[in-house]
Amino acid sequence: MHITCLESRLALRYTYTHTHIESPAKQHQRTSNPSQHQYQSQHLNALHVFHPKKMKARAVICVGTGDSEKVFHVESAVLCRASAYIRVHLEHLPDSSQLKEVIELPDEDPTIVEMFIDWAKRPKNPIIYAPGQYSEEPWITNAAAAWILGDRLDALKFKKYALSQFIQNCALAPRGPWKLIEENAPAKSPLLRFSNHWVAWNSSLSGPGVNEYTGLNAARLADLVKPSSRDPRIFDLIHWYLLCGNNINAQCTHDPILRANEQERRRLRRRPPPPEWGAEFEGVKPEANRSLRSTK
Numbered sequence: 001m002h003i004t005c006l007e008s009r010l011a012l013r014y015t016y017t018h019t020h021i022e023s024p025a026k027q028h029q030r031t032s033n034p035s036q037h038q039y040q041s042q043h044l045n046a047l048h049v050f051h052p053k054k055m056k057a058r059a060v061i062c063v064g065t066g067d068s069e070k071v072f073h074v075e076s077a078v079l080c081r082a083s084a085y086i087r088v089h090l091e092h093l094p095d096s097s098q099l100k101e102v103i104e105l106p107d108e109d110p111t112i113v114e115m116f117i118d119w120a121k122r123p124k125n126p127i128i129y130a131p132g133q134y135s136e137e138p139w140i141t142n143a144a145a146a147w148i149l150g151d152r153l154d155a156l157k158f159k160k161y162a163l164s165q166f167i168q169n170c171a172l173a174p175r176g177p178w179k180l181i182e183e184n185a186p187a188k189s190p191l192l193r194f195s196n197h198w199v200a201w202n203s204s205l206s207g208p209g210v211n212e213y214t215g216l217n218a219a220r221l222a223d224l225v226k227p228s229s230r231d232p233r234i235f236d237l238i239h240w241y242l243l244c245g246n247n248i249n250a251q252c253t254h255d256p257i258l259r260a261n262e263q264e265r266r267r268l269r270r271r272p273p274p275p276e277w278g279a280e281f282e283g284v285k286p287e288a289n290r291s292l293r294s295t296k
């Protein structure tokens, strides 16, 4: 990714490429080794303070290359609110009188970047899983890819929204995105945790033989699945951000079925004990009933 002032684009591209800026894809390659990588994206949002006065009013985002390149014009502040990665790099731009900044994303898909920009302009909260309901495109097909872009751009809230969309629509996702997730989502990331659970659970349900999950790393987890293992879509979203999200057989409070069962148990415990049948019917206390019987 390159971010430059429009009129000095070429010169600064060289400067940033060779000094400050490492592309998100390269950053990911560098840190995706599970033995070295610590999942730190969330910390960046807290570390970098947004200084809006340093920003130009509008940024130009160039996505793709050649004939397939697409250009978006977006308010810098909108992008900076949504992406810590863009915010940090726009802050590194030298002070100048140029009105525009250029962000080049040659390796990204314009459809996915447009999803990010649309969300950045009108941020939405994560959706809550509703069985049998599905979103509209482009979310059905591209939610996992949107999460991966959000991870590269360090866009925490966008990632959360994309994860909720993926959970809602994963059963319909054409050309299963599971391989894409295993290759791009960092270890211990919420998306990989959900994907692992889904693949293992479905592999177990599919039984032996070749299916769409064959060959995936997570398919090897199918042996861990128990009859009590849940459909992963029903868990609260927070589950995938916590360690319990690693456990395919998690018994945690993020499981609504477990919560409902526990609530019912508590309700039954609070219920008054059932009366003795004969005494209740006759309106006589049990003690009095016993003494009546003993006098006969």
Ligand SMILES: [Zn+2]
Binding pocket: 238, 239, 242, 244, 245, 250, 252, 253, 254, 255
């Ligand atoms: Zn949990």
